[in-house]
Amino acid sequence: MSNYVLPTKMKALRKIQNAPGAELVTIPIPRVASDDVLIKVEAASICGTDLHIMEWDSWSSNRVKAPITLGHEMAGTVVATGTNIDPTLIGEFVSCESHITCGSCSQCESQTPHMCPNTEIIGVDRDGCFAEYISVPEKVLWHTNRSKLNPKIAALQEAFGGAVRASLAHNPRGKTVAVLGCGPIGLFSIAILKAAGASKVIATDTNEYRLSLASEMGADSVFNPASDANCGNTVEWLHKASKHNIDIVVEMSGAPVSIKTAFKAVRQGGYVNLFGIPPRPVEIDIADDLIFKNITILALNGREIFDTWHKTRELLESGLVDLNPLISHTLPLDQATEAFDLLKNGKACKILIEPNNS
Numbered sequence: 001m002s003n004y005v006l007p008t009k010m011k012a013l014r015k016i017q018n019a020p021g022a023e024l025v026t027i028p029i030p031r032v033a034s035d036d037v038l039i040k041v042e043a044a045s046i047c048g049t050d051l052h053i054m055e056w057d058s059w060s061s062n063r064v065k066a067p068i069t070l071g072h073e074m075a076g077t078v079v080a081t082g083t084n085i086d087p088t089l090i091g092e093f094v095s096c097e098s099h100i101t102c103g104s105c106s107q108c109e110s111q112t113p114h115m116c117p118n119t120e121i122i123g124v125d126r127d128g129c130f131a132e133y134i135s136v137p138e139k140v141l142w143h144t145n146r147s148k149l150n151p152k153i154a155a156l157q158e159a160f161g162g163a164v165r166a167s168l169a170h171n172p173r174g175k176t177v178a179v180l181g182c183g184p185i186g187l188f189s190i191a192i193l194k195a196a197g198a199s200k201v202i203a204t205d206t207n208e209y210r211l212s213l214a215s216e217m218g219a220d221s222v223f224n225p226a227s228d229a230n231c232g233n234t235v236e237w238l239h240k241a242s243k244h245n246i247d248i249v250v251e252m253s254g255a256p257v258s259i260k261t262a263f264k265a266v267r268q269g270g271y272v273n274l275f276g277i278p279p280r281p282v283e284i285d286i287a288d289d290l291i292f293k294n295i296t297i298l299a300l301n302g303r304e305i306f307d308t309w310h311k312t313r314e315l316l317e318s319g320l321v322d323l324n325p326l327i328s329h330t331l332p333l334d335q336a337t338e339a340f341d342l343l344k345n346g347k348a349c350k351i352l353i354e355p356n357n358s
């Protein structure tokens, strides 16, 4: 690796204008700042956030500034180091925490950097990993054992970590848990809950392909609330499937109707973990669905840095959770726009891009 000669140019999937879409372009290799490392990207995964940025919804049009390279879930090899960084890191196999925190605010100083108000997100606020190379601060590296996790699984650690935190916020051992929403994060959650000893995991989603994956990941029973606009049938199914005893609901969809379902389905004194992000404010019956039920609500975002990553490593390296069934496609970078179309049409789960394998 020490003899590795860096090229001067690379391919990258970039949003060129503040508008929907992105283009595959050739740009210079990123400059490596003094506290950064340069990673040769071996695998990068597409997240729902990337889809929002691609489609240029109201959140992304307010937050993201073109031109920018998309992508924040990755694994690869360190090929160069900044002047302040130990050059023996060259050759290390790594993944990355996508949230780059400031290190000096009260949250960072209190060891809760996942709540740093100055967080910069890779692929949202600075150039991302849908490229042959990416430069990131050394402090976000997560050293990964290549003999235990291949690049594709290693690239999923960041997204998987979100599900680890949301699913294990209350100990699920021996509990009945409902997972609402079986996108990749919900599917991760099902596997995590089973691995952590939940006695029963039941799941809902409006997409039959995702429900079949939910069963494959270990869900004991699944339900499609497709035509249930006011959540009555779904709550009835959840009550029946759990014998009116859902201890924990993990809400992963963000759909307003699903959030209402969560509060109506959980048992008296149960727990609701909210992780899916609703597109608009949601009306909740606070008296009947929260106070009179004595429930505990946790609202969670991101991973605890790096506590969650340690749990993630344990679940994946031990083989307790196998994410391979969720990798629906592996594509080269020049097919990235097709990958986004597959996701948009609900015909894919996790798509891995291999930027250096075209």
Ligand code: ZN
Pocket (backbone or CB within 6 Å): 101, 102, 103, 104, 105, 106, 107, 108, 113, 116, 117, 118, 119
């Ligand atoms: Zn901070």
